[in-house]
Structures are given as C-alpha cells and as structure tokens.
Amino acid sequence: MRPIAYSYLICSTLALPLTACMVGPDYARPAAPAAAEFKEVKGWKQASPRDHLLPGAWWEVFDDPQLTALEQQVAAANQSVAQAEAQYRQAQHLVQSAQSSLLPLAMLNGGFNRFKAATGQNVAVSGVRNLFTQSVNIAWEPDLWGRVRRQLEANIDSAQASAANLQALILSSQAALADSYFQMKMLDAQKALLDETLQAYGKNLDITQNRYKAGVVSKADVAQAQTQLETTRAQAMDLGVQRAKLEHAIAVLIGKTPAELSLAADGRTARVPDIPVSLPSELLERRPDIAAAERNMAAANAQIGVAKAAYYPTLNLAATNGFQSSDADSLFTMARRFWSLGPAGAALTLFDGGAKNAQYRQAMAAYDASVAGYRQAVLTGFQEVEDSLAALRILEQEAQAQDQAVAAAGQSLALTLNQYKAGTVGYLDVIITQTAELAGRQTALQLQGQRLAAAVALVKALGGGWHQAQLPDEEAAAGERKWTDYLILPLVD
Template identity: 85%
Template sequence: MRPIVYPLFVCSSLALPLTACTVGPDYIRPEASVSAEFKEVKGWKQASPRDNALPGNWWEVFNDPQLNVLEQQVAGANQTIAQAEAQYRQAQHLVQSAQASLLPLAMLNGGFNRFKAATGQSVAVSGVRNLFSQAVNIAWEPDLWGKVRRQLEANIDSAQASAATLHALILSSQAALADSYFQMKVLDAQKALLEETLAAFGKNVEITQNRYDAGVVSKADVAQAQTQLETARAQAIDLGVQRARLEHAIAVLIGKTPAEVSLPALELAGQLPEIPLSLPSELLERRPDIAAAERNMAAANAQIGVAKAAYYPTLNLAATNGFQSSDADTLFTMAKRFWALGPAGVALTLFDGGARNAQYKQAMAAYDASVAGYRQTVLTGFQEVEDSLAALRILEREAQVQDKAVAAARQSLVLIQNQYKAGTVSYLNVIVTQAAELSSRQTALQLRGQRLAASVALVKALGGGWNQSQLPGEDEAGGERKWTDYLILPLVD
C-alpha cells in the first residue's frame, strides 16, 4: 500500500482543498478487437449513394406507411421505455447528489430550556431560569483526496450509461415491432395463398364428385380430394392464432392493450431495402449497448479512486454563529451573540480488519469485470452484424433457387392435372403434386419473411442510426437544475 504521508506532501496545503489531488487511476478506454472489414460483406449490395449512415427513423428505409405509423408510437408510449427513462432521471439525480457533497452543510438550530439549579450550587441567578438559543451551524469535509470528485465522475459515467441503455432499449423495441410486423405480413400472404388454394381445392372436389357421379373415378378419389381441402382449411385457420399473437405483441410495444389495436390484412412487399453499411471501426460509436458498456467501465474505474481515497485522513471543519439569552425579547441583540470556530478534526483509521483493502480490491476486480464485459459486448456486436450479413447473402441465393422451384412445381402441377384428366395417372398423383406446389410457394413466402427479419436484425446490429454524440455530456448528465432545487423543501414539478 502507498505510504499515507505521500499525498500529504503532494497536496501541499489543507487550506486549498478545492485544488487537492485526486487519487486513483485516470480513465483511459481499453482497446477492443476491431476487424478491418466485415467477413461476410463479400457480395453485399451497398446502398447508393453510399453515406455509411442509417437515418434516425431507420424504419423508413422499408417504405411502409403502416410501419411508420406504428414505429412513431414506440418511444413515447412503450412502458418498458418509460421505466428506463425514469431510471435515467434517477441516475441524473445521483449526479446532483454527488455535486451537493462538494458544498458545505448549513443547519439552523433553535432551542428553549427552562430549568432550576440544584440547591447549594453557586449560580449567578437563583431560581427558575429560561434559556433561548438560535444558531447557524456550518460543517464541511474538504475533498482532499478526490473521493467526492471520483464519486461524481462515477455517477456522471453511470448516467451516461443509463442514457445509452435507454437508447438501446428503444432500438430493441422498435426492431421487435418491425420484426413482428413483417411476420404478420408473411402470415397474411400465407393466408391469401391458402385461400387461393382452398378455391382450387374446392373446385377439384366438385370436379371429382362429378366424375364419380359419372362413374369415371372411384369414391376414394372424392375422399382424397375432400381430405386435401379440409387439411388446407385447417392450416388457414391455424394462421389466425399466430397472427393474433403478433398483433397483441405489437399492441403492447406501442403501449396499448390488445383490444385497442386491430390491423387489417397487410400486403407483403417484394423488394428489400438497401441498408447502408458502416465501417467496422465505426460500430463502436454507433451501437448504444457498446456505449453503455464503455460508460459502465469508466464508472468502475472512478470507483477505484473512491475506494483508494478511503485510506487517507479526513478533515472536518465546523463553525457556529448564533444568539443565546434568558429572555426571548433580547435574543437577537449583539450582546447575546456568540460564535465558535470548530471543532476541526482529522481522522485516520488505523485498523479496520482489512475492510478497506477488501473494498479497494473489490473495486479493481469490478473494473476488470467491466473491461471484459465491454470487450464481449463489442465482439457480440460484430457477431450480430456478420450473422445478419451472412443471412441476407445466403437467403438471397436460396430465394432465387426457391423461385425456380416454385416455377417448376407449377409446371409439374399443370402436367399432372392434364394427365389425370386423360386418365393416365391416379388422383393420388394430383394430390402429391398439389401439396408439393403449395409447400414450395409457402417456403418462398417464408424466405421473404426471413430476409425481412434479417434486414431488421442488420439495422439493429448497426445501431439503428444512433451515434455516440447523442449521449449527454458531463454538464448534461446531471440534468437541468432550478434554484428551487437548492431549497430544503419537497418541491416537485
């Protein structure tokens, strides 16, 4: 442990406490692994013109008016976000509390005593006496070693981390809404496909029944056609359960009850947006979760200084000025005035069973943990970008192949239906081919949904248009203060 006398010489005078030293390490952001380029960027279709930045209202790149309306409601109505906003305000007030610790504490005291001296005592005035008093006491503990300043630094960093966490939650909620919205559009497209299929299957049942009545086919063909129709109808009904859950999730995300939100059937757009891709080095400045982890790391570093300052002596200064009189009428006269400087005391802990050492080591371990957490958050950020890029690239290729499969399935169905009408194949061949064609088209729709989900995931992984410059500065982290905040009254706006 550093000798206790060392800072006494460094901090040359107790008379200049505001310029005293600050113990503990100054914060320097540790390095984190940053790749030169994204691994999965090969083959990526970059947005044109390339501006490397998403807009603040990032959902507008999807060019969906209904989505725009829903997204605009998230930040202002979502209750989880409202909770995070309140927690940010709480962090701001902690900054104000630390700022107040730098200032003296003033207290106004008033008192009244009525007493009688015991018999036999030598007193100037015998009998019953009254004693009125009023005094102002001022106490101050100068921040010699920077303990309060380090705590203020930690609270500012924590408030900035809280602000970044708030932005991360807003982005996460907006992305969750967009993902649910696009899933709903896929379900609506699947419902439309099944309704189209039900119409075709119903016609098949009618045709097969007519052919059975004419003695051309067996009763088994009619049963198979009816089974196929009812199976497709059950699939269409099942989509309603999934859609209802998504609609309910969207309602909660915009701060409403499910009964208040009813979205009409939505048309699935066929074109994916072009998303501007930032450089890997810029990812550290554009993801609010990374910013929150970095600010928490800075706060943990400042707490080391708080723990280290506990090793050194504390100085307490006090002063009293007031009046004392046996008569209330003469209380506030100069003759009844008294004052006192002190007591002034210096306290140094000599033995605490190792508590300070444990707290200091705990602070250093907490900082080490925050560094690892920060670096892990950075790695996770790069992983999410790479995952989304890979998904978009691979799903695009898969969609191209699937489109060919849909075209082939349609052609195969036409051929099989013609062969069935000619009597060269059984109705079972028709059912198998129709099921394959329906499954192929459903897969194509699901791929479109997966590509939309991957686009939303990429936007979220890139920070959704957020930038670290949006964090409050040191002067803003404590929020606005009014003169009424300095009053000892519970005034609340």
C-alpha cells in the same frame, strides 16, 4: 484573532478542494477487439455510395407507412421504455446528490432551556433561569483527496450508461415490433396463398365429382379431393392463431391493450431493402449497448479512486454564529451574539481489520470485470452483424433457387392436371403434384419472412440510427436543477 485573520483562514480552507489532488487512476478507454472489415460483407452492395449509415428513423428503409406509424409510438408509449426513462432520471438525481456533497451543510438551530442551579454553585444569577438560543451551524468536509469528485465522476458515467441503456431498449423494442410486424405480414401472405389454393382445390373437387357422376373416376378420387380441400382449410385457420398472437404483441409494444389495436390483413409481401453497412470501426460508436458497457467501465474506474481516497485522513470544519440570552426579548441583539470556529478535526484510520484493503481490491476487480464485459459486448456486436450479413446473403441465394423450384413445380402441376383430365393419370398424382407446388410456394414465403427478419436483425446489430454523440454530456447527465431544488422543502413537480 483579528477578523482579517479569520477571513484568510476561511478563504484558504475553501480553496483547498481546488488545489487538492484526486487519487486513483484517470480513465482511459482500454483497447477493444476490432476488424478492418466485416467478414461477410464481401460482395455486399450498399444502398448508395454516399449513404453508408442508417437514418435515425431506420424503419423507413422498409418503405411501409403502416410500420412507420407503429414504430413512432414505441418511444412515447412503450411501458418498458417509460421504466428505463425513469431509471435514467433516477441516475441524474444521483449525480445531483453527489454534487451537493461538495458544498457545506448549513443548519438552523433554536433552543430553550429552563433550569435551576444546584445550591452552593458559584453562579452569576441564582434561582430559576431561562436560556434562549438561536444559531446557524455550518459544517464542511473538504474534498482533499477527490473522494467526492471521483464519486461524482462515477455517477455521471453511470447516468450516461443509463441513457445508453434507454436507447438500447428503445432500439430493441422497435426491432421486436418490426420483427412481429413482418411475421404477421408473412402470415397474411400465406393466408392469401391458402385462400387462393382453396379456390383451386374447390374447382378440382367439382371436376372430380362431375367425373365421378360420369363414371370416369371412382369414389376414392372424390374422397381424396375432399380430404385435400379440408386439410388446406384447416391450415388456413391455424394461421389465425399465430397472427392474433403477433398482433397482440405489437399492441403491447406500443403501450396498448390487445383490444385497442386491430391491423387489417394485407396479403402483399414486404420488400427486403438494401441495408447500408458501416465500417467495423464505427460499430463501437453506433451501438448503444456497447456505449453503456463503456460508460459502466468508466464508472468502475472512478470507484477505484473513491476506494483509494478512504486510505487518507479526513478533515472536518465547522463554524457557528448565533444569539444566546436569558430573555427572549433581547435575544436578537448584538450584545447577545456569539460565534465560534470549530470544532475542526482530522481523522485517520489506523486499523480496520483489512476493510479498506478489501474495498480497494473489490473496486479494482469490479473494473477488471467491466473491462471484460465491455470487450465481450464488442465481440457480441461483431458477431451479430456477421450473423445477419451471412443470413441475408445465403437466404437471398436460397430464395432465388426456391423461386426456380416454384416455377418448375407450377409447370409440373399444369402438366399433371392436363394428364388427369385426359385420363392418363390418377388423382393421387394430382394430389402429390399440388402438395409439392403448395409446399414450394409456402417455403418461398417463409424464406421471404426470414430475409426480412435478418434485415431487421442487421439494423439492430448496427445500432439503428443511433450514435455515441447523442449521449448526454456531463451537464446534461446531471439533469436540470431549479433554484427551488436547493430549498429544504418537498417541492416536487
């Protein structure tokens, strides 16, 4: 065969994958449940008519510098985030591995053989002989039916899903930090309330002791005042245990040991901000967990093509070029050169006991499962937004009613104290009124904490400030490759 014929054969073979088909269904995103508007958003007041989306640094809507400083450390230092980031890089390398399957495999071979032919054989040279060989072998399996390309497609989709999972974990960790932080703030506010109450109870105890010395009240009144004071003091101490646990949790979320973080107590309550709520149709593009479910669904669809390609025949091509000589000195000379095209082979499975059918049906079932998982993720997303909206609306109404109850309890306490000083009521009435007033103020603080927790939950349900456009494209999902990556050497940074 003439060289031009060889060149035509090689070029035609290399062009096969460019013209070959890709079996299996092309991906189209299935329909997902959606609503025209959120049920609980009626009457909701947006933060600004033109600002209906959360910022990337969503915690800034709470206007708390200390929270901002803590949140900025999550993505960089949280160890669960670091683990997810490494898993994303692992997914990128799987994409690179699939890309390499499209290219031929080249191997450099060298050999030495020393032998003696058996007596009586017709050989050109008798006696002991040496045979030196050096060759380059190239083997390639053309991707005729798109098996490798479908696997590459699946790996890219999986890498994008891994990137979305990374963002979902960052958002979840940031929300957990904000929730712990606001719980700690509420405990500080409750501690400040109890400290203030302890001062009032201490004064009441002094007044009661003076009245006892004057013979106005009995010893029982003094004992009741003392009991009330010490019981409240114990409540204030118990808050320290809860606060310590929350502070420790915050430390771990920013990648520190509890001993490395100390947050000063602040008795001021945090403000519940207005959370901008996007349209339900935008929720599918705003939540990283929904994006991950959608990309996993695309990867499962591509795996159907991989399984279907297994039904078709495979073609393997090979070529060898090298030198062979009985003398090492003359090995690399044109006279000792040899080459071969082949062996070329095709294989088609005729019977496998139903294995390929089972694998194909498994791939289709996995896709159906991923579709259901995607739709469930969407439904869960809508539920979480609605839950948070309802909680914020109802808790705000409850807080307004509780504020009125606290004001009424304060007036009742002032009247009862005056009556006690005038000797018209006993100290037990004072205790009952004080207990009710303190419980009302504690309930008000707890409602404030619940509203803050609901606000954080709403931010998380809305996807924070993330958007699907931040997902890596196909090129980014494959990761950066250097020319040294193509060398068969363990060159790793």
